[in-house]
Amino acid sequence: VNLDTAFRLSSILLALTGFVGLVLTGELPAGLLLAGAAALAAGLAQALGYGSGLVLFRLSQQTWTGLMLAAFLFMFADLFWISGDLLPAGIHFLVALMVQKLFTLRERKDFLHLYAISLMELLGAAALTLELWYAAVFAAYLLTAIWTLLLYHLRSEAEEAADTGHFAGQSGQPGTITSRFFWSTNGIAIGAFGLTLMIFIVTPRIGAGFFEKNRGELIRVSGFSEKVDLGMVGSVKLDNTVVMRVEFPDHKGPLIERAYFRGASYDVYDGRSWSNTLRDRQVLARSPEGEFVVARDRLPESSAGLRQEILVEALDTPVLFGVPFVESVKGAFSVVQIDGMGDVSLPYVPATRFQYSVRSIPARFISGARRTTRTGEQESVRQQFLQLPDIGPRVAGLARQIVQPASSPYEMAAAVERHLKENYRYSLDVGTTPTGNPVEEFLFVRKTGYCDHYATAMVVLLRTLGLPSRLATGFAQGEWNEVGNYYTVRQRDAHAWVEVYFQNSGWVTFDPTPNVPLALPHPLVVRIGKILDSIRLKWDRFVIRYSFRDQVAMAQGVRQQSEVVRTRAAAGFSALLRWGAELRTHVARLGRSYGGWLVAGAALICALAGLGLALRFHRGAWWIPRGAGGPTTQQMAALKIYSRMLQFLRSRGLQKASGTTPLEFAGRIAREWSAASRFVTPITELYCRVRFGQVPLSPDDLTRAQRLLTDLQAMPR
């Protein structure tokens, strides 16, 4: 590719990369998107030499100035009335500038302006997104920027040399992009990328955040407000949007038991909707380690609990999710609240992706209480969690029928759970407006439903039996990602289940909803999806969420590692010294005997022989530096071929005298063995080029020389 073409092409590609970054944020209106795309296409066509067809777009400078002035004024209208925000308005104006520049690229400063605009576009995209695609756009931008700046510089230098009439040098400018230039430039880009990562890691994070503003749409989740209608989960059961990713740092594989990420719970059911009447919130105390502790007395000192690292997307809820039951929360927030139901939440909707750590003690039923017939719950719990709506007697009858053989509360709860799982069919195809009582409809008429119906029915059945219970909402464990060792939780994993109170065990989780296998796409698609999601999590963890805390942790890690290395090195060195001392003692002891001298002499001879052999196998003398002055591998091969040719000719009685030059010897061969001359002469010429001309050889040259030697060796004399 011609250098000038490459320069123009890379400039357009740089603008394109910045523009793609903006487009992917989804903030560009269709009109600007089309205008930008058209301008880039025109610029691309021009760079490739098809510019003659674009005469139509050539406007006068005055026209462009007028248009830009109008665009500038429009930006204010955009700022105050259309977008209502500086960033989108500025981005819209930026695209207009880019379009103008693409149509008026002539002088060097125009190209510089275009580069500045593309960088601004990338900055704008950075302010508008946190998504993984930005990594790809960034990498492409870095590569293109290296190419563009390098070509811009070379072109400017050539122009300056021409303008000033300077001697441009015998070698002149590399007129085309050679393969060496191509790979060198890409190498520079890779180096710059590595350096970028290093600088990114070590740059101190001292974010002040004076004017920080969150952007982007929040993910709407249902089932976590103070009052939720029955059937709310069904609406999101087909939504694949990721809502959070959960890592269990102490587990290398998936959990054995099904994990639930509890968000909210409800005590009162009015026949159509659930509500939380214990919504008075208290602020949690913060421990010196920065943990918000829910109930310190419940967490045994020796137990670390089940640790979870949760990365939540920008949801429209302040609820903090965690495996029931949450004992402590740690994250970059100043206040965490808890309500009467034990639901943990923030005082505000964070409206951004954020990460936090949770420690939980999974609810377990204490087996000693399994057989007890005494319910004995505290009166307050009984009053709060035995509330029932107006239901018919059939429900109570069914409940008694289900638990007929059971004698203890736990067995009763388990029987109800089992009954619902085995006798009802899971289906999302349920009418949204039930005519009668939804629970009765589910239990006696339709007998199909989804988690809301199952859980509500179980709570109602248990409450008719006098067992305190409540509805809990959140997400079921989601999909295990074995690539990244975490769970990906999506909207479709939204779930409702039941918590039953037992006197000695507290709240225990029951899930009456049968497990329904999802229809998954092709395994390869799933696998690729998991890999991508894992990369996305790492991107989020190590780039988007990279913080000062990580830097401190990394510095501590490096310090610990250096301590380890230092200790090992010291141990190795002292071992070496000890070994040396022992050897010296041993040699001294040997020296006292006659045979010792023989042994020492033999060792010396062996050492010298080893050194000689090493030098023999070494291609050159070790004291001669390799590299700049030394022959290349191919040149060495050419020298070997010539040497073998001489050896062969000697075997045929034609020995080269030491005073004869290679060309003289070739002349002698031509006289004395003319048939061999057509092989000897080209090999000699090649040898002379290598030996005296230091000319680099191509692989073709070598192949030809090898063939000539083979043919020569096949000749009779």
Next chain:
Amino acid sequence: MLERLREWFRWFYRYRSIRLTSEGTRYVLLTLAVGVAAINTGNNLLYLLLAMLLSLIVMSGLLSEQSLKQLEFRRRMPNRVFANQPAMVSLSIANRKARVPTFSLRVQDVVDGAAVERGIHLLHAPPRSVTVQSYPLLVARRGLHRIEGIKLLTRFPFGLFLKAATLPVASEAVVYPEIKPLPMALVHDLTSRGHDQTVSQRGPGVALYNLRRYQAGDDSRAIHWKTTARQRRLMVRETEAEDQRRVVLVLPTAVPGHSTPVFEQAVSLTASLAAFFHRQGHAIRLLVGDQEIPSGTGEAHYDAVLRALALCRPVATGSPVPATLLALAGQAAPGELMLVVMSWADPAVLSACGATARVIMAADYMRQS
């Protein structure tokens, strides 16, 4: 310790320096703006962009250093350099790197501690290649001209910084005095005088001068066969030099007070006369102050004459007249033209050789030329 450190910095700064270009200044300002935005928002993507911009600065430093490494320079000065006349200097630039090319290299000479632009702009030097560049050297003053080193400048790779390195590649040249065309009247005068004082001498020519016995080393084409046959021994023929004349150029160096420009004119006129007589094939003898270049011909002798003129220095008046000048009177050999070029009417010199020599006042003739 502090002094040594300062000394090291001074040394380093002398051999390596870096400064921002106009594009670089804008780039750095943009980087600062992105840095402020990153700190303000705490947005890691902005930190990533900031890291990218900083990495390009670092890469710029590394690549420009790489570009300046392992370069070898050899300067070849011209044989003769005259003041105010361009002479071509050739500079060979060898890139000794095995794989890395060098781009965008400007080469300047360092003279008297200052860089002098020579217009050498090497856009591309492939690895293991040698490039020869020539440039005109124009020196205004006669004397010893010393080029102390070479200053390399590069804006590679991104044009953000101008990196300079100084290498000690020294060269010297003796700059001969400026040769100016002589006024026609003087040329005519000198030509006619010269013819009057011609004496016959052996030398290249056509007319027979002498016949003598053959000696080893004689040109065999000069053997005179008829005489050889007659005398039965090898005889060679010698020819008479067609235009063999001799001239003595005298340049007194005693100059009053502030007459240095006049002295320079006298030096230039003497050199111009030497050039004139050299072209005419005269044997030239030069007396400059107390220095004497004996009579001779040929390019080497001509160079010796010019060199003496290039390096001569004026001395204050009142200094004793050199013995060589005093001895001039009555010393002129037959056919020898004696010219005394004077920057001022020095009575001591005039009394010493005014009678036998032709006196030329430099100021009069340099005005005419």
